[in-house]
Amino acid sequence: RRQVLNLKSLDFRTHTLTLHAHEQIIKTKLRKSCSCTTKRLKNIVMNFFPVLQWLPKYHCREYIWGDIMSGVVIGIILVPQAIAYSLLAGLKPIYSLYTSFFANIIYFLMGTSRHVSVGIFSLLSLMVGQVVDRELLLAGFDLNDDDDAISNSYEWNEEVLLTLAAILDCTVAPLCFFRLGFVSIYLSESVLDGFATGASLTILTAQVKYLIGIKIPRSQGHGIFLTTWINIFQNISQANLCDVITSVVCIVVLVAAKELGDRYKHKLKIPLPTELVVIVVATLVSHYGKLNEVYSSSVSGAIPTGFIPPQLPNFNMMHRVALDAVPLAIVGFAFTISLSEMFAKKYAYTVRANQEMFAIGFCNIIPSFFHCFATSAALAKTLVKSSTGCQTQVSSVISAVVVLLVLLFLAPLFYSLQKCVLACIIIVSLRGALRKFRDVPQRYHMNKVDTLVWCVTVFSSALISTEMGLLIGVLFSMLCIVVRTQRPRTALLGQIQSTAFYEDDWEYESLCPVPNAKIFRFEAPLYYANKDFFLKSLYRMTGLDPTLEAAKRKKNEKKQKEGNRGTIVKGLDQADTALHLVPNQVDFQTIIIDCSSVTFLDTAGIITLKEILNDYTELKIAVLLACCNPSVIDSLKRAGYFGKDCKKMHELLFYSIHGAVQFARGRKLLADGSAV
Secondary structure, rough: OOHHHHHHHHHHHHHHHHHHHHHHHHHHHHHHOOOOOOOHHHHHHHHHHHHHHHHOOHHHHHHHHOOOOOHHHHHHHHHHHHHHHHHHHHHHHHHHHHHHHHHHHHHHOOOOOOOOOEEEOOOHHHHHHHHHHHHHHOOOOOOOOOHHHHHHHHHHHHHHHHHHHHHHHHHHHHHHHOOOHHHHHHHOHHHHHHHHHHHHHHHHHHHHHHHHOOOOOOOOOOOHHHHHHHHHOOHHHHHOOOHHHHHHHHHHHHHHHHHHHHHOOOOOOOOOOHHHHHHHHHHHHHHHHOOOHHOOOOOOOOOOOOOOOOOOOOHHHHHHHHHHHHHHHHHHHHHHHHHHHHHHHHHHOOHHHHHHHHHHHHHHHHHHHHOOOOOOEEHHHHHHHHHOOOOOOHHHHHHHHHHHHHHHHHHHHHOOEEEHHHHHHHHHHHHHHHHHHHHHHHHHOHHHHHHHHHHHHHHHHOOHHHHHHHHHHHHHHHHHHHHHHHHOOEEEEEEEEOOOOEEEOOOOOEOOOOOOEEEEEEOOOOOOOOHHHHHHHHHHHHOOOHOOOOOOOHHHHHHHHHHHHHHHHHOHHHHHHHHHHHHOOOOOOOOEEEEEOOEEEHHHHHHHHHHOOOOOOOHOEEEEEEEEOOHHHHHHOOOOOOOOOOHHHHHHHHHHHHHHHHHHHHHHHHOOOOOO
16 A cells, blocks of 8 residues: 555656646747847848848849849839739729839848749739729719719729728738738649639620720629620620721730740840830820820820828728638739749749748738739749849849839820720730630640639639639639548559559559458548448448348348258258358458558548458458558557557558568468468
8 A cells, every 4th residue: 555655646746747847848938939139139030021131142243134134124014014904903003003113122122032023913903903893883983984984983993992902901911920821722723723714714804895995884793704795795886996906906916026925035035025115106106196086095094103192091991892802812822922932943942931921911011001902923024034034033123113213204104095005915915824725635634623623713713703713713622622532542452463562453454363352442531521432432342241241141040040940840951951041151351451542530430440340350351451651550549449558459550561461361371270
């Protein structure tokens, strides 16, 4: 009794010391994480502003000319794109220029990618424009593309833009500070490509009215794609001949220049600034030809210079646009992070995903008070940036300076620029996304499920709405994953002759069957949703349902007993009668389950394996597990699958299929008495 008390006292003291040690460790970690030393503060600032790390190491002679060249080219491309994308967003061109200017400066300070070009993006502009149009309709404005109606709605546009930007801040801020950017990983490549292609169809549809110069009401809600095309065909007779001719000429020139640029891009040191040339020439022709006054061709109108003072949002509108900010934030994060990682891999450097999230977040947060809208990285400009010799984000500062010159001095010169020219620039910029349709056969040959996800996302984004298309694409992609794990591939394995390897006997020829054993492979995690499919597949492939077999054997035993009584009464030969009542013998004594593809087990999966073990053991058939990963082994241990203190572990678990086969053969030899 004294020894027991001493042991209990020793255990209590050990437990107390352990708790005290853990308490000291926690206090030390808290003290270390909450301390604010000069060195720690410096590291925080340096990590938050990566420019402080790489700018002092900037090799001016090696990098400067490439950065200047790429910065000027991107700045030249940004100006016409900014003015053009204002049509998508339903806003004044000046707001797109503000967005391009502030985004380049902030990303220069906070970004970790050397090549990504951040600014206006066609998909985000379209999503912003849909919100703006909806709020204008709710406010009672007539969206029939009448110039007077549009000019009267610009003040309300500003309020909608500021409110949406403020809500976007409220969405982006938690994502940044709580590092919730992982939600963007659920946007697979198929979903993102499908979303971009579907949204491109919507963008193209929205620009057709500018191409042919007709005035139709802006569609809202679901089915914008079909509604807009119906309105276009109903009003096709009102087409403006001047706009149609201008659009045909501009599209031919832009497409021809793009094709030549793609064909001879290795010989050209810089890409052709076709958009800028087209805008300059078209503006001059429109101004001196008085196309607006003579032919009623719609023009961009006055673009103010300078910066508008900061302004607070309309708080009464916030609850109406709150949900619209969520897809804007997620899409912006997803495209920026994926592009950053793609170019970092291409040029052999690293980016920090969390810092990229902060950078794109602040590109949206700070400029929101200066009449800017949603920002993200854009693939087309990033490709141009890398191909023109960009070395660092100094090129972003050069691009910002080019945009600043337009903001301060050159903006009024674009007054006479026709809207159909801007629509042509937008449509030609969609070539890459629309060409994805040519890749469908190759995509289908590579992966049928991903192709289905792409098609569902494309058509839901185009035919329903962009936001719903994104949501449907994500949900359908997840559903495909669930279905693939719920009904995964199963197989019976055979041995490759004279080797220790085993493969699917349906996929490979000349495999040797393993005598007295069935090797079953299940290519998915085993959890509550697929446990029934697991059992059905196992029973079907082995040809033996242990529950039914046990019931048959009990029934045969009962018949045998009745038959024995009958032979006594009738005087028949007992041996002959019993011979007909004995059930057929099973042609195997071991089932080996290949768990190499089973990544995890939940409670239902563990219970299923236990039931299989018990049911087959009653039939004197051994169940062996092979190739389990540590997570699965740990789950089985904690569930008591291997018995008390895991005493049966060496009899039930094997690190290879061949080891389990050899164990089964050895046990068979011992059972026959020939392994002595």
